[in-house]
Amino acid sequence: MRISILLKPLMYLDPGSGSFIIQMLLAGFLGIAVAVRIYWKKIVAFFGKNKSGKVQDELDELDEYGEQQDSGSEED
Amino acid sequence: METKTEAASFRDPSGFLFFKDGALYRQINQGYREHYDHMQTSGLYESLIAQKLIISHDEITGMDFPDPASGYKIIKPDVVDFISYPYEWSFLQLRGAALTTLRLARAALDHGMILKDASAYNLQFHKGHWVLIDTLSFEIYEEGVPWVAYRQFCQHFLAPLALMAYRRDQRLNLMSRLFIDGIPLDITAKLLPSRTKLWFGLLTHIHLHARSQKQYADKAVSREQVRGKISQQALIGLLDSLRNTIKGLSVPVGGTEWADYYGETNYSPSAFDEKKTIVSDFIDKAKPERVWDLGANTGEFSRLASDKGVFTVAFDVDPSAVSQNYIRVRKEREENLLPLVMDLTNPSPGLGWGHCERQSLMARGPVPLVLALALVHHMAISNNVPLGRLASFFSQICEHLVIEFVPKSDSQVQRLLLSREDIFNEYTVSGFEAAFQAHFAIIEKRSVSGSERILYLMKSNASQVVK
Numbered sequence: 001m002r003i004s005i006l007l008k009p010l011m012y013l014d015p016g017s018g019s020f021i022i023q024m025l026l027a028g029f030l031g032i033a034v035a036v037r038i039y040w041k042k043i044v045a046f047f048g049k050n051k052s053g054k055v056q057d058e059l060d061e062l063d064e065y066g067e068q069q070d071s072g073s074e075e076d
Numbered sequence: 077m078e079t080k081t082e083a084a085s086f087r088d089p090s091g092f093l094f095f096k097d098g099a100l101y102r103q104i105n106q107g108y109r110e111h112y113d114h115m116q117t118s119g120l121y122e123s124l125i126a127q128k129l130i131i132s133h134d135e136i137t138g139m140d141f142p143d144p145a146s147g148y149k150i151i152k153p154d155v156v157d158f159i160s161y162p163y164e165w166s167f168l169q170l171r172g173a174a175l176t177t178l179r180l181a182r183a184a185l186d187h188g189m190i191l192k193d194a195s196a197y198n199l200q201f202h203k204g205h206w207v208l209i210d211t212l213s214f215e216i217y218e219e220g221v222p223w224v225a226y227r228q229f230c231q232h233f234l235a236p237l238a239l240m241a242y243r244r245d246q247r248l249n250l251m252s253r254l255f256i257d258g259i260p261l262d263i264t265a266k267l268l269p270s271r272t273k274l275w276f277g278l279l280t281h282i283h284l285h286a287r288s289q290k291q292y293a294d295k296a297v298s299r300e301q302v303r304g305k306i307s308q309q310a311l312i313g314l315l316d317s318l319r320n321t322i323k324g325l326s327v328p329v330g331g332t333e334w335a336d337y338y339g340e341t342n343y344s345p346s347a348f349d350e351k352k353t354i355v356s357d358f359i360d361k362a363k364p365e366r367v368w369d370l371g372a373n374t375g376e377f378s379r380l381a382s383d384k385g386v387f388t389v390a391f392d393v394d395p396s397a398v399s400q401n402y403i404r405v406r407k408e409r410e411e412n413l414l415p416l417v418m419d420l421t422n423p424s425p426g427l428g429w430g431h432c433e434r435q436s437l438m439a440r441g442p443v444p445l446v447l448a449l450a451l452v453h454h455m456a457i458s459n460n461v462p463l464g465r466l467a468s469f470f471s472q473i474c475e476h477l478v479i480e481f482v483p484k485s486d487s488q489v490q491r492l493l494l495s496r497e498d499i500f501n502e503y504t505v506s507g508f509e510a511a512f513q514a515h516f517a518i519i520e521k522r523s524v525s526g527s528e529r530i531l532y533l534m535k536s537n538a539s540q541v542v543k
Contacts, residue, residue: 012088013193017297018289019227023314025288026280027222027306030313037316056326059168059406063175063206064319066127 079142083432088193090212094142101136102153102211105146111189111215112149120187120214129180130208131156131200154202156209157366157387157414161434162196162232163253164416164424166399167240167327170249172406173199174233176206178319180213181223185312190217194229196258197434204411220304223311227289230281231258234322238278241325242268246395249417256428261286277321329399347526354522355449355478356380358533361519362476364445370420371451375401375413381447382412391418420451421459438473446474449531453482453489456503463502463511470536471515477534481508485528505530 082093082100090108094101104112115121124130133151141147162170173196181191191213198210223229232252236259239248251259265286272278306314359367359381369378372390374397382388390413392398401415418424423437448470455461470477482489484503502511509518516534523530 012090013224013228015222015224016227016289017292017295018287019230019285020222020297020302021292022280022285022288023222023226023310024302024305026314026317027310030317031307031310032313034309034313034316054326055329055403056168056171059172059403060175060323062406063172064179066129 081142083430084197084428084434086429088210088212092143096139096142100153100155101139102133102151103142103147104149104151104212105143106148107146108212109148112212114189114216115187115214118187118189120184120189123187124180124183124208127183128205128207129176129183130211131202133211151211153209153211156200156202158389158440159200159435160389160414160416161252161424162236163250164418165249166395166402166415166417167237167246167249168329168399168402169201169415170196170233170237170240171322171325173201173206174229174237174322175319176208177229177233178315178322180208181225181315182312184214185217185308185315188217189214190223190311192224194225194232196232196252201414204405204409217308218303219308220302220306221299222302222306223314226314227261227285228258229318230261230285231255233258234281234318235259235261235264237322237325238272238282239264239267240327242272244327246327246399246417249395253424253427256433261289275321275324277317277324281318281321327399329396329403344526347524350526351449351480351524351529351531352377352380354524354531355447358478358520358531359384359386359445361533362445362478364443364476366443367445367447368441368443368473369447369449370418371448371454372401372415373397375404375415377447377449378413378415379410381445382410385412387412388414390415391420393417393419420455421461441473443474445476445478446470448477448479450480450482450488450529452479452508453486453492453503457489457492457500463508464514467512467515470512471538475536477516477532477536479512479532479534481505481530481532483528483530 078097080095082095085093089105090111091102091104094103121130125132131153133153136150136152139150141150162173165173176199177191177194181194184191192215193210193213198208198213199206200209236249236252239251239259240246261282265283268278268282273283355377364381364386367378367381367386367388369375369381369388369390372378372392375390378388378390390401392415395417398415398417404410405413405415418437424434426432426436426439427434452466455466456463470479483505484490484493512518512534515538516536518532518534520533521530
Protein backbone atom coordinates (compact mmCIF):
# COMPACT_ATOMS: atom_id res chain seq x y z
CA MET A 1 0.00 0.00 0.00
CA ARG A 2 2.85 2.31 0.84
CA ILE A 3 4.30 1.96 -2.62
CA SER A 4 1.10 2.90 -4.35
CA ILE A 5 0.82 6.07 -2.30
CA LEU A 6 4.34 6.97 -3.37
CA LEU A 7 3.69 6.12 -6.98
CA LYS A 8 0.55 8.10 -7.44
CA PRO A 9 1.83 11.65 -7.83
CA LEU A 10 4.46 10.50 -10.30
CA MET A 11 1.99 9.26 -12.88
CA TYR A 12 2.28 12.47 -14.88
CA LEU A 13 1.19 11.06 -18.22
CA ASP A 14 -2.49 10.68 -18.87
CA PRO A 15 -2.61 7.03 -19.78
CA GLY A 16 -6.07 7.51 -21.27
CA SER A 17 -9.05 5.50 -20.03
CA GLY A 18 -9.50 3.80 -23.39
CA SER A 19 -5.84 2.81 -23.53
CA PHE A 20 -6.19 1.16 -20.11
CA ILE A 21 -9.43 -0.63 -21.02
CA ILE A 22 -8.09 -2.12 -24.25
CA GLN A 23 -5.09 -3.52 -22.39
CA MET A 24 -7.42 -5.17 -19.91
CA LEU A 25 -9.51 -6.63 -22.74
CA LEU A 26 -6.39 -7.98 -24.42
CA ALA A 27 -4.74 -9.15 -21.21
CA GLY A 28 -5.98 -12.74 -21.18
CA PHE A 29 -5.13 -13.32 -24.79
CA LEU A 30 -1.69 -11.71 -24.56
CA GLY A 31 -0.81 -13.74 -21.49
CA ILE A 32 -1.68 -16.96 -23.28
CA ALA A 33 0.23 -15.78 -26.36
CA VAL A 34 3.40 -15.48 -24.29
CA ALA A 35 3.07 -19.05 -23.09
CA VAL A 36 2.37 -20.31 -26.59
CA ARG A 37 5.31 -18.38 -27.99
CA ILE A 38 7.71 -19.94 -25.53
CA TYR A 39 6.73 -23.41 -26.77
CA TRP A 40 6.70 -22.27 -30.38
CA LYS A 41 10.25 -20.94 -30.05
CA LYS A 42 11.35 -24.35 -28.82
CA ILE A 43 9.74 -26.01 -31.83
CA VAL A 44 11.30 -23.50 -34.25
CA ALA A 45 14.68 -23.90 -32.57
CA PHE A 46 14.37 -27.67 -32.97
CA PHE A 47 13.89 -27.39 -36.73
CA GLY A 48 16.34 -24.50 -37.15
CA LYS A 49 15.43 -20.93 -38.00
CA ASN A 50 15.16 -19.82 -41.58
CA LYS A 51 16.87 -16.44 -41.75
CA SER A 52 15.57 -13.92 -44.24
CA GLY A 53 18.94 -12.19 -44.53
CA LYS A 54 17.25 -8.80 -44.93
CA VAL A 55 19.20 -5.70 -43.95
CA GLN A 56 16.34 -4.67 -41.69
CA ASP A 57 16.68 -7.88 -39.68
CA GLU A 58 20.40 -7.29 -39.24
CA LEU A 59 19.68 -3.85 -37.77
CA ASP A 60 16.91 -5.30 -35.59
CA GLU A 61 19.43 -7.63 -34.03
CA LEU A 62 21.55 -4.65 -33.00
CA ASP A 63 18.60 -2.82 -31.48
CA GLU A 64 16.99 -5.83 -29.88
CA TYR A 65 19.96 -7.74 -28.59
CA GLY A 66 22.83 -5.24 -28.69
CA GLU A 67 26.42 -5.78 -29.68
CA GLN A 68 27.40 -8.32 -27.06
CA GLN A 69 24.87 -10.96 -28.02
CA ASP A 70 25.37 -10.21 -31.69
CA SER A 71 27.56 -13.16 -32.55
CA GLY A 72 25.57 -15.54 -30.43
CA SER A 73 22.25 -14.64 -31.98
CA GLU A 74 23.29 -16.10 -35.30
CA GLU A 75 22.97 -19.55 -33.89
CA ASP A 76 19.41 -18.99 -32.69
CA MET B 77 26.81 31.89 -12.02
CA GLU B 78 23.88 31.42 -14.31
CA THR B 79 21.37 28.59 -13.83
CA LYS B 80 18.79 28.08 -16.54
CA THR B 81 16.09 25.42 -16.79
CA GLU B 82 16.04 23.47 -20.04
CA ALA B 83 12.98 24.51 -22.09
CA ALA B 84 11.60 21.04 -22.88
CA SER B 85 12.01 19.65 -19.36
CA PHE B 86 8.82 20.55 -17.55
CA ARG B 87 6.22 17.80 -17.93
CA ASP B 88 7.54 15.21 -15.52
CA PRO B 89 7.57 16.20 -11.82
CA SER B 90 10.29 13.59 -11.16
CA GLY B 91 12.93 16.20 -11.93
CA PHE B 92 14.19 18.58 -14.59
CA LEU B 93 17.22 19.48 -16.67
CA PHE B 94 19.11 22.70 -16.18
CA PHE B 95 22.22 24.40 -17.45
CA LYS B 96 24.83 25.83 -15.16
CA ASP B 97 27.89 27.56 -16.57
CA GLY B 98 27.15 25.96 -19.91
CA ALA B 99 27.05 22.39 -18.57
CA LEU B 100 23.91 20.23 -18.48
CA TYR B 101 22.62 18.80 -15.18
CA ARG B 102 19.47 17.11 -13.98
CA GLN B 103 17.81 17.72 -10.62
CA ILE B 104 16.04 14.65 -9.26
CA ASN B 105 13.13 15.57 -7.00
CA GLN B 106 12.25 14.09 -3.60
CA GLY B 107 9.07 12.61 -5.10
CA TYR B 108 11.15 10.36 -7.35
CA ARG B 109 13.58 9.32 -4.61
CA GLU B 110 12.37 5.72 -4.10
CA HIS B 111 12.28 5.07 -7.82
CA TYR B 112 15.75 6.48 -8.46
CA ASP B 113 17.20 4.52 -5.58
CA HIS B 114 15.47 1.36 -6.78
CA MET B 115 16.93 1.84 -10.26
CA GLN B 116 20.40 1.98 -8.73
CA THR B 117 20.06 -0.80 -6.15
CA SER B 118 18.14 -3.26 -8.36
CA GLY B 119 20.99 -3.26 -10.88
CA LEU B 120 18.77 -1.85 -13.64
CA TYR B 121 20.96 1.18 -14.28
CA GLU B 122 24.11 -0.90 -14.34
CA SER B 123 22.54 -3.41 -16.70
CA LEU B 124 21.31 -0.70 -19.07
CA ILE B 125 24.73 0.93 -19.10
CA ALA B 126 26.37 -2.41 -19.91
CA GLN B 127 23.96 -2.87 -22.81
CA LYS B 128 24.50 0.73 -23.96
CA LEU B 129 20.78 1.43 -23.61
CA ILE B 130 20.86 4.53 -21.42
CA ILE B 131 22.90 7.70 -21.25
CA SER B 132 25.44 7.47 -18.44
CA HIS B 133 25.57 10.03 -15.65
CA ASP B 134 27.59 11.03 -12.61
CA GLU B 135 26.05 11.98 -9.30
CA ILE B 136 27.15 15.47 -8.29
CA THR B 137 27.60 16.39 -4.67
CA GLY B 138 28.02 19.81 -3.12
CA MET B 139 26.02 21.73 -5.72
CA ASP B 140 23.05 23.87 -4.71
CA PHE B 141 19.67 22.67 -5.96
CA PRO B 142 18.05 25.05 -8.46
CA ASP B 143 14.79 24.16 -6.68
CA PRO B 144 15.87 23.44 -3.09
CA ALA B 145 12.35 22.68 -1.81
CA SER B 146 12.05 19.56 -3.97
CA GLY B 147 15.67 18.57 -4.62
CA TYR B 148 16.94 15.07 -3.84
CA LYS B 149 19.98 14.65 -6.07
CA ILE B 150 21.81 16.31 -8.93
CA ILE B 151 23.22 14.21 -11.73
CA LYS B 152 25.34 15.19 -14.71
CA PRO B 153 24.41 13.18 -17.80
CA ASP B 154 26.82 12.44 -20.63
CA VAL B 155 26.27 15.01 -23.38
CA VAL B 156 24.66 14.01 -26.67
CA ASP B 157 26.46 15.68 -29.60
CA PHE B 158 23.33 16.62 -31.49
CA ILE B 159 19.72 16.32 -30.35
CA SER B 160 17.62 15.06 -33.24
CA TYR B 161 13.87 14.56 -33.38
CA PRO B 162 11.71 11.66 -34.62
CA TYR B 163 10.43 13.66 -37.60
CA GLU B 164 14.07 13.94 -38.72
CA TRP B 165 14.61 10.17 -38.74
CA SER B 166 14.19 7.74 -41.59
CA PHE B 167 11.86 4.76 -41.20
CA LEU B 168 14.66 2.43 -40.10
CA GLN B 169 15.83 4.91 -37.48
CA LEU B 170 12.37 5.29 -35.94
CA ARG B 171 12.00 1.51 -36.04
CA GLY B 172 15.34 1.10 -34.25
CA ALA B 173 14.30 3.60 -31.59
CA ALA B 174 10.95 1.78 -31.16
CA LEU B 175 12.56 -1.63 -30.70
CA THR B 176 15.05 -0.11 -28.27
CA THR B 177 12.19 1.39 -26.24
CA LEU B 178 10.54 -2.03 -26.00
CA ARG B 179 13.85 -3.57 -25.00
CA LEU B 180 14.15 -0.94 -22.24
CA ALA B 181 10.63 -1.76 -21.06
CA ARG B 182 11.47 -5.47 -20.86
CA ALA B 183 14.75 -4.80 -19.06
CA ALA B 184 12.89 -2.64 -16.54
CA LEU B 185 10.37 -5.41 -15.80
CA ASP B 186 13.22 -7.82 -15.16
CA HIS B 187 14.33 -5.45 -12.38
CA GLY B 188 10.92 -4.78 -10.86
CA MET B 189 10.42 -1.48 -12.67
CA ILE B 190 8.39 -0.23 -15.60
CA LEU B 191 8.94 2.38 -18.29
CA LYS B 192 6.60 5.17 -17.27
CA ASP B 193 6.83 7.07 -20.51
CA ALA B 194 7.55 5.97 -24.07
CA SER B 195 8.27 9.24 -25.79
CA ALA B 196 10.29 8.95 -29.01
CA TYR B 197 11.96 12.21 -27.97
CA ASN B 198 13.58 10.33 -25.09
CA LEU B 199 15.65 8.28 -27.53
CA GLN B 200 18.76 9.57 -29.26
CA PHE B 201 21.22 7.98 -31.65
CA HIS B 202 24.42 8.44 -29.66
CA LYS B 203 27.81 7.02 -30.60
CA GLY B 204 26.26 4.47 -32.93
CA HIS B 205 23.50 3.26 -30.56
CA TRP B 206 19.97 4.17 -29.62
CA VAL B 207 20.01 5.29 -26.00
CA LEU B 208 17.45 6.55 -23.53
CA ILE B 209 18.39 10.06 -22.49
CA ASP B 210 15.72 10.49 -19.81
CA THR B 211 17.18 8.82 -16.74
CA LEU B 212 13.91 9.36 -14.84
CA SER B 213 11.77 7.24 -17.17
CA PHE B 214 11.35 4.30 -14.80
CA GLU B 215 9.07 3.72 -11.83
CA ILE B 216 8.66 0.81 -9.46
CA TYR B 217 6.40 -1.79 -11.07
CA GLU B 218 3.14 -2.47 -9.36
CA GLU B 219 1.84 -5.91 -10.40
CA GLY B 220 -1.53 -5.80 -12.08
CA VAL B 221 -1.49 -2.22 -13.36
CA PRO B 222 -1.68 -1.72 -17.16
CA TRP B 223 1.16 0.01 -19.00
CA VAL B 224 0.80 3.75 -18.45
CA ALA B 225 2.88 4.55 -21.53
CA TYR B 226 0.98 2.28 -23.95
CA ARG B 227 -0.95 5.15 -25.58
CA GLN B 228 2.22 7.20 -25.93
CA PHE B 229 4.17 4.31 -27.44
CA CYS B 230 1.48 3.71 -30.06
CA GLN B 231 1.26 7.41 -30.95
CA HIS B 232 4.99 8.11 -31.04
CA PHE B 233 6.19 4.94 -32.73
CA LEU B 234 3.60 2.54 -34.04
CA ALA B 235 1.38 5.12 -35.77
CA PRO B 236 4.09 6.77 -37.92
CA LEU B 237 5.77 3.43 -38.66
CA ALA B 238 2.49 1.84 -39.77
CA LEU B 239 1.58 4.85 -41.91
CA MET B 240 4.99 4.83 -43.63
CA ALA B 241 4.90 1.08 -44.15
CA TYR B 242 1.30 0.74 -45.37
CA ARG B 243 1.30 3.86 -47.51
CA ARG B 244 4.85 3.07 -48.66
CA ASP B 245 6.04 6.62 -48.19
CA GLN B 246 8.58 7.79 -45.66
CA ARG B 247 7.44 11.40 -45.98
CA LEU B 248 4.46 10.51 -43.79
CA ASN B 249 6.85 10.58 -40.87
CA LEU B 250 6.64 14.37 -41.10
CA MET B 251 3.17 14.09 -39.54
CA SER B 252 4.97 13.68 -36.21
CA ARG B 253 6.00 17.30 -36.62
CA LEU B 254 2.35 18.35 -36.40
CA PHE B 255 1.53 16.59 -33.13
CA ILE B 256 3.80 17.13 -30.15
CA ASP B 257 2.68 13.91 -28.42
CA GLY B 258 2.69 11.59 -31.42
CA ILE B 259 0.13 11.02 -34.17
CA PRO B 260 -3.36 10.57 -32.67
CA LEU B 261 -4.64 7.04 -33.20
CA ASP B 262 -8.03 8.07 -34.59
CA ILE B 263 -6.34 9.92 -37.46
CA THR B 264 -3.93 7.03 -37.96
CA ALA B 265 -6.83 4.58 -38.15
CA LYS B 266 -8.53 6.75 -40.77
CA LEU B 267 -5.39 7.07 -42.89
CA LEU B 268 -4.40 3.41 -42.83
CA PRO B 269 -5.86 1.14 -45.52
CA SER B 270 -8.75 -1.08 -44.35
CA ARG B 271 -6.74 -4.24 -44.91
CA THR B 272 -4.66 -3.34 -41.83
CA LYS B 273 -7.70 -4.44 -39.78
CA LEU B 274 -6.98 -7.99 -40.89
CA TRP B 275 -3.67 -8.00 -39.07
CA PHE B 276 -3.87 -8.65 -35.33
CA GLY B 277 -1.15 -6.15 -34.37
CA LEU B 278 -2.60 -3.14 -36.15
CA LEU B 279 -6.19 -4.21 -35.53
CA THR B 280 -5.64 -4.12 -31.77
CA HIS B 281 -2.95 -1.51 -31.16
CA ILE B 282 -4.28 1.03 -33.66
CA HIS B 283 -7.88 0.36 -34.74
CA LEU B 284 -9.45 -1.11 -31.59
CA HIS B 285 -7.22 1.08 -29.45
CA ALA B 286 -8.55 4.18 -31.24
CA ARG B 287 -12.13 2.98 -30.85
CA SER B 288 -11.63 2.26 -27.17
CA GLN B 289 -10.18 5.76 -26.70
CA LYS B 290 -13.25 7.27 -28.32
CA GLN B 291 -15.69 5.13 -26.36
CA TYR B 292 -14.10 5.86 -22.97
CA ALA B 293 -13.07 9.44 -23.71
CA ASP B 294 -15.39 10.92 -21.10
CA LYS B 295 -15.21 8.10 -18.57
CA ALA B 296 -12.75 8.15 -15.72
CA VAL B 297 -10.82 4.96 -15.06
CA SER B 298 -8.61 5.24 -12.01
CA ARG B 299 -5.49 3.28 -11.28
CA GLU B 300 -7.34 1.62 -8.40
CA GLN B 301 -10.03 0.32 -10.75
CA VAL B 302 -7.54 -1.28 -13.10
CA ARG B 303 -5.24 -2.66 -10.41
CA GLY B 304 -4.88 -6.41 -10.66
CA LYS B 305 -6.44 -6.55 -14.10
CA ILE B 306 -3.30 -7.19 -16.15
CA SER B 307 -0.74 -9.72 -14.97
CA GLN B 308 2.97 -9.33 -15.53
CA GLN B 309 2.77 -12.15 -18.06
CA ALA B 310 0.07 -10.26 -19.97
CA LEU B 311 2.19 -7.11 -19.85
CA ILE B 312 5.11 -9.03 -21.34
CA GLY B 313 2.65 -10.29 -23.94
CA LEU B 314 1.69 -6.71 -24.75
CA LEU B 315 5.33 -5.69 -25.19
CA ASP B 316 5.99 -8.80 -27.32
CA SER B 317 2.96 -8.09 -29.45
CA LEU B 318 4.10 -4.50 -30.05
CA ARG B 319 7.55 -5.78 -30.93
CA ASN B 320 6.21 -8.32 -33.41
CA THR B 321 3.93 -5.74 -34.95
CA ILE B 322 6.81 -3.33 -35.46
CA LYS B 323 9.08 -6.06 -36.79
CA GLY B 324 6.42 -6.85 -39.37
CA LEU B 325 6.57 -3.32 -40.79
CA SER B 326 8.98 -2.39 -43.56
CA VAL B 327 9.55 0.22 -46.23
CA PRO B 328 11.67 -0.49 -49.31
CA VAL B 329 15.02 1.28 -49.13
CA GLY B 330 16.73 2.77 -52.15
CA GLY B 331 15.79 3.39 -55.74
CA THR B 332 14.61 6.98 -55.40
CA GLU B 333 15.58 10.28 -56.90
CA TRP B 334 18.82 10.73 -55.02
CA ALA B 335 19.86 7.35 -53.78
CA ASP B 336 21.54 6.58 -57.11
CA TYR B 337 23.07 10.03 -57.30
CA TYR B 338 26.69 8.98 -57.41
CA GLY B 339 25.98 6.62 -60.27
CA GLU B 340 24.49 9.45 -62.30
CA THR B 341 26.82 12.40 -61.86
CA ASN B 342 28.95 13.67 -64.66
CA TYR B 343 32.13 13.08 -62.68
CA SER B 344 34.81 10.78 -63.89
CA PRO B 345 36.11 8.49 -61.13
CA SER B 346 39.34 10.50 -61.00
CA ALA B 347 37.46 13.81 -60.62
CA PHE B 348 35.40 12.25 -57.84
CA ASP B 349 38.57 11.18 -56.03
CA GLU B 350 40.11 14.59 -56.59
CA LYS B 351 37.04 16.25 -55.09
CA LYS B 352 37.39 14.01 -52.07
CA THR B 353 41.06 14.91 -51.67
CA ILE B 354 40.31 18.63 -51.83
CA VAL B 355 37.41 18.42 -49.34
CA SER B 356 39.51 16.31 -46.99
CA ASP B 357 42.31 18.86 -47.21
CA PHE B 358 39.89 21.72 -46.47
CA ILE B 359 38.55 19.84 -43.44
CA ASP B 360 42.11 19.44 -42.15
CA LYS B 361 42.68 23.16 -42.56
CA ALA B 362 39.46 24.14 -40.75
CA LYS B 363 40.17 21.68 -37.87
CA PRO B 364 36.50 21.51 -36.85
CA GLU B 365 35.20 19.86 -33.69
CA ARG B 366 31.82 19.25 -35.29
CA VAL B 367 30.55 19.22 -38.86
CA TRP B 368 27.17 19.50 -40.55
CA ASP B 369 27.07 18.10 -44.08
CA LEU B 370 24.09 19.68 -45.83
CA GLY B 371 22.79 17.71 -48.78
CA ALA B 372 24.89 14.73 -47.72
CA ASN B 373 23.12 12.09 -49.81
CA THR B 374 24.38 8.71 -48.54
CA GLY B 375 27.26 10.31 -46.61
CA GLU B 376 30.16 9.73 -48.98
CA PHE B 377 31.70 13.12 -48.15
CA SER B 378 30.43 13.22 -44.55
CA ARG B 379 32.74 10.30 -43.88
CA LEU B 380 35.76 12.38 -44.85
CA ALA B 381 35.06 14.25 -41.60
CA SER B 382 33.62 11.48 -39.41
CA ASP B 383 36.44 9.08 -40.29
CA LYS B 384 38.83 11.66 -38.84
CA GLY B 385 36.97 11.30 -35.54
CA VAL B 386 34.95 14.49 -36.01
CA PHE B 387 31.28 14.21 -35.03
CA THR B 388 29.29 14.83 -38.21
CA VAL B 389 25.60 15.20 -38.94
CA ALA B 390 24.70 14.18 -42.50
CA PHE B 391 21.46 15.88 -43.57
CA ASP B 392 19.57 15.01 -46.70
CA VAL B 393 16.07 15.65 -47.96
CA ASP B 394 15.67 12.11 -49.31
CA PRO B 395 14.71 9.54 -46.66
CA SER B 396 15.99 6.71 -48.85
CA ALA B 397 19.46 8.23 -49.04
CA VAL B 398 19.34 8.76 -45.25
CA SER B 399 18.25 5.13 -44.77
CA GLN B 400 21.16 3.87 -46.85
CA ASN B 401 23.54 6.08 -44.92
CA TYR B 402 22.11 4.80 -41.62
CA ILE B 403 22.43 1.16 -42.71
CA ARG B 404 26.12 1.76 -43.43
CA VAL B 405 26.62 3.50 -40.07
CA ARG B 406 25.10 0.50 -38.25
CA LYS B 407 26.81 -2.18 -40.31
CA GLU B 408 30.25 -0.61 -39.97
CA ARG B 409 29.72 0.37 -36.33
CA GLU B 410 30.47 4.02 -37.06
CA GLU B 411 30.21 6.22 -33.97
CA ASN B 412 30.72 9.74 -35.29
CA LEU B 413 28.08 9.97 -37.97
CA LEU B 414 24.39 10.85 -37.58
CA PRO B 415 22.28 10.71 -40.77
CA LEU B 416 19.09 12.82 -40.66
CA VAL B 417 16.25 13.76 -42.97
CA MET B 418 16.09 17.53 -43.48
CA ASP B 419 14.54 19.67 -46.17
CA LEU B 420 16.74 22.76 -46.15
CA THR B 421 14.15 24.76 -48.03
CA ASN B 422 11.86 24.23 -45.03
CA PRO B 423 14.02 23.08 -42.10
CA SER B 424 12.72 21.89 -38.72
CA PRO B 425 11.11 24.79 -36.85
CA GLY B 426 10.92 25.46 -33.11
CA LEU B 427 7.94 23.45 -31.83
CA GLY B 428 5.85 22.83 -28.75
CA TRP B 429 5.22 25.08 -25.78
CA GLY B 430 6.54 28.58 -26.46
CA HIS B 431 8.18 27.21 -29.64
CA CYS B 432 10.93 25.96 -27.33
CA GLU B 433 10.32 22.27 -26.63
CA ARG B 434 11.85 21.13 -29.90
CA GLN B 435 14.56 23.34 -31.30
CA SER B 436 14.75 24.61 -34.83
CA LEU B 437 17.70 23.49 -36.91
CA MET B 438 19.36 26.88 -36.61
CA ALA B 439 18.93 26.96 -32.84
CA ARG B 440 20.98 23.75 -32.69
CA GLY B 441 23.90 25.53 -34.38
CA PRO B 442 26.12 27.20 -35.23
CA VAL B 443 28.84 24.63 -35.94
CA PRO B 444 32.55 25.05 -36.66
CA LEU B 445 32.25 23.67 -40.21
CA VAL B 446 29.49 23.20 -42.76
CA LEU B 447 29.93 21.18 -45.94
CA ALA B 448 27.70 22.31 -48.81
CA LEU B 449 28.68 20.16 -51.76
CA ALA B 450 26.57 20.04 -54.92
CA LEU B 451 23.91 21.94 -53.00
CA VAL B 452 23.95 25.58 -54.06
CA HIS B 453 22.26 25.02 -57.44
CA HIS B 454 19.37 23.24 -55.75
CA MET B 455 18.81 26.13 -53.36
CA ALA B 456 19.50 28.93 -55.84
CA ILE B 457 17.81 27.51 -58.92
CA SER B 458 15.22 24.91 -57.83
CA ASN B 459 14.13 26.96 -54.83
CA ASN B 460 14.86 30.47 -56.22
CA VAL B 461 16.88 31.57 -53.16
CA PRO B 462 19.00 34.61 -54.10
CA LEU B 463 22.74 33.98 -53.56
CA GLY B 464 22.96 36.82 -51.03
CA ARG B 465 20.36 35.15 -48.83
CA LEU B 466 22.11 31.80 -49.15
CA ALA B 467 25.39 33.36 -48.04
CA SER B 468 23.64 35.06 -45.12
CA PHE B 469 22.05 31.76 -44.03
CA PHE B 470 25.37 29.92 -44.11
CA SER B 471 27.07 32.71 -42.16
CA GLN B 472 24.55 32.20 -39.35
CA ILE B 473 25.11 28.46 -39.02
CA CYS B 474 28.87 28.04 -39.36
CA GLU B 475 32.31 29.49 -38.84
CA HIS B 476 34.02 27.68 -41.72
CA LEU B 477 32.29 26.70 -44.92
CA VAL B 478 33.35 24.24 -47.62
CA ILE B 479 31.11 25.01 -50.54
CA GLU B 480 30.95 23.85 -54.13
CA PHE B 481 29.87 26.09 -56.96
CA VAL B 482 28.23 24.22 -59.82
CA PRO B 483 28.07 26.47 -62.91
CA LYS B 484 25.15 26.69 -65.29
CA SER B 485 27.07 24.75 -67.95
CA ASP B 486 27.10 21.68 -65.68
CA SER B 487 24.68 18.97 -66.80
CA GLN B 488 23.09 18.81 -63.33
CA VAL B 489 22.19 22.49 -63.51
CA GLN B 490 21.07 22.13 -67.11
CA ARG B 491 18.70 19.41 -65.92
CA LEU B 492 17.18 21.80 -63.37
CA LEU B 493 16.76 24.47 -66.06
CA LEU B 494 15.17 22.09 -68.60
CA SER B 495 11.59 22.83 -67.68
CA ARG B 496 11.88 26.47 -66.70
CA GLU B 497 13.07 29.84 -67.84
CA ASP B 498 16.58 30.88 -66.85
CA ILE B 499 15.94 33.90 -64.66
CA PHE B 500 19.21 33.55 -62.75
CA ASN B 501 21.49 36.23 -64.14
CA GLU B 502 23.59 36.53 -61.01
CA TYR B 503 24.29 32.78 -61.00
CA THR B 504 27.90 33.01 -62.23
CA VAL B 505 31.26 32.41 -60.55
CA SER B 506 31.76 36.15 -60.02
CA GLY B 507 28.17 36.65 -58.82
CA PHE B 508 28.58 33.75 -56.39
CA GLU B 509 31.88 35.04 -55.02
CA ALA B 510 30.56 38.58 -54.63
CA ALA B 511 27.50 37.36 -52.71
CA PHE B 512 29.51 35.19 -50.36
CA GLN B 513 32.28 37.72 -49.78
CA ALA B 514 29.73 39.96 -48.09
CA HIS B 515 29.72 37.40 -45.23
CA PHE B 516 32.82 35.25 -45.69
CA ALA B 517 36.49 35.54 -46.50
CA ILE B 518 37.58 33.11 -49.22
CA ILE B 519 40.57 31.25 -47.80
CA GLU B 520 41.12 28.88 -50.69
CA LYS B 521 39.59 28.18 -54.07
CA ARG B 522 40.28 25.06 -56.12
CA SER B 523 38.70 23.74 -59.27
CA VAL B 524 38.06 20.07 -59.83
CA SER B 525 39.90 19.04 -62.99
CA GLY B 526 37.80 17.37 -65.60
CA SER B 527 34.74 19.34 -64.48
CA GLU B 528 33.72 22.98 -64.27
CA ARG B 529 32.98 22.84 -60.59
CA ILE B 530 34.85 24.94 -58.03
CA LEU B 531 35.41 24.18 -54.35
CA TYR B 532 35.89 26.94 -51.80
CA LEU B 533 37.05 27.03 -48.21
CA MET B 534 35.61 30.12 -46.54
CA LYS B 535 35.61 31.65 -43.08
CA SER B 536 32.74 33.66 -41.70
CA ASN B 537 33.35 37.37 -41.01
CA ALA B 538 31.03 37.25 -38.02
CA SER B 539 32.87 36.80 -34.75
CA GLN B 540 30.11 34.63 -33.36
CA VAL B 541 30.51 32.08 -30.62
CA VAL B 542 30.29 28.62 -32.14
CA LYS B 543 28.54 26.16 -29.85
